[in-house]
Amino acid sequence: MKVHIVGGGIIGLATAYFLHQQGAEVSVVERGMLDDNCSFGNAGLVAPSHFVPLASPGVISKGLRWMLSAKSPFYIHPRLDFDLIRWLWLFFRSSRSPRVSEAMPVLRDFNLLSKALYAEWAQLPSMDFGFEANGLLMVYHTPKGEATEIALADTAAQLGLQVEQWDRARTESHSGPLGEKVRGSIYYADDAHLYPSQLMRQLKNYLAQQGVHFELGTCVQELVVRNGRVTHLQTDKDQPIEVEEVVIAAGAWSSQLLRPLGLCMPMQGAKGYSVTLKQPTQRPKLPLILTEAKVAITPMGQDLRIGGTLELAGFDDSINYPRVEGIMASIRPYLPQLPLPQQGKDPIWRGFRPCTPDGLPYIGRLEAVPNLTVAAGHAMVGLSLGAATGKLVSQLLARQRPDIPLELFRPERFG
Ligand SMILES: Cc1cc2nc3c(=O)[nH]c(=O)nc-3n(C[C@H](O)[C@H](O)[C@H](O)COP(=O)(O)OP(=O)(O)OC[C@H]3O[C@@H](n4cnc5c(N)ncnc54)[C@H](O)[C@@H]3O)c2cc1C
Structure with missing residues (x-):
């Protein structure tokens, strides 16, 4: 299975870790250089x-x-x-x-x-x-x-x-x-507690050594959908990226990417x-x-x-x-x-x-677009829930029963 993860915060990197462990071919597409995002400067509490x-x-x-x-x-x-x-x-x-x-x-x-x-x-x-x-x-x-x-x-x-x-x-x-x-x-x-910037740098290096591919400095502008599936990521680079499975882990910007598909995740x-x-x-x-x-x-x-x-x-x-x-x-x-x-x-x-408006993250495969999974919206506890979110997403993609029930986190719960 080939998976493209949009966003290299703790949620994206943890997802890359567990998907790679499962044998997936993983790419992280990140608009920055992975030297700063919300996952670097937080208070480091695993709480x-x-x-x-x-x-x-x-x-x-x-x-x-x-x-x-x-x-x-x-x-x-x-x-x-x-x-x-x-x-x-x-x-x-x-x-x-x-x-x-x-x-x-x-x-x-x-x-x-x-x-x-x-x-x-x-x-x-x-x-x-x-x-x-x-x-x-x-x-x-x-x-x-x-x-x-x-x-x-x-x-x-x-x-x-x-x-x-x-x-x-x-x-x-x-x-x-x-x-x-x-x-x-x-x-x-x-x-x-932990030192988040150290975790982020070390995790990125570890994943790169393990063979996870990073497309840094690449901003995803559009998810191209044909026949109910995402086929390409349109980015600010010339060539669109062809995809099989996509995980949106773009933190606070995730809903902006999903809105043009008619998906409402406030x-x-x-x-x-x-x-x-x-x-x-x-x-x-x-x-x-x-x-x-x-x-x-x-x-x-x-x-x-x-x-x-x-x-x-x-x-x-x-x-x-x-x-x-x-x-x-x-x-x-x-x-x-x-x-x-x-x-x-x-x-x-x-x-x-x-x-998110209810303080609970959006985690799940989308009913409307089955090769699209969302893992975003962790508010004050994104670091705390980060590693487990990665594991849960990898279980969803492998069609295994997740270790934590995910009903409360259904991405399409606000209609
Ligand atoms: C002051 C403060 C203290 C905090 N303390 C804690 C704490 O102690 N414990 C805790 O659990 N949480 C804490 N948090 C919250 C925690 O930091 C966040 O919940 C968490 O970092 C969110 O991770 P993320 O991966 O979802 O998003 P981010 O870390 O923001 O990563 C998202 C990534 O997606 C990329 N991206 C966005 N759009 C695109 C696009 N179109 N194309 C490509 N890439 C894109 C961004 O560049 C970014 O790198 C704190 C937050 C703050 C501000």
């Missing part, structure tokens, strides 16, 4: 603790309140854009759907499968991407934040995840000096920022999520990455400095002594999370 889909009750009201602040962790750029308005409506509807609870055990298993696969990759020769499976702390400093996190931890425990409530002193022994208002944290023992790119401090003098021992601020702080090798914000502002890739300042300022009440990035010295990275 079974993230079992609640983004579209969950409470997110909307919180989001609307945050929108009024220039430095808040969530922002929607107000504009008359029909796609955005429809996406927001579907998001609102999904956040009240019983599917939120239905999705939780599935996302738990999906994350745990991925974590096990990353642990296997970490054992491969020439792969050393800072994988550490020693848990994560959700830190809070308000009574409301504490109550919310305890309620979430109760649900996690019911789902069989290992959680512990840590008091301030125990939290401090793993985080470094805490601000006086910090009350404690929830420890999620099943979580892991998607918004949600911009986020990160800054990586090289060998800072102080680093927490475990990844931290500062829960009220929605900021992730992850030790990566000798470095430290700080990431946050979710901006729905189209594909404008400029850096909104007040919002980056907002991330940094929001750290101080938790970690007053943590070295923070210096403006102008530490580069600010940004990437677009591929967000």
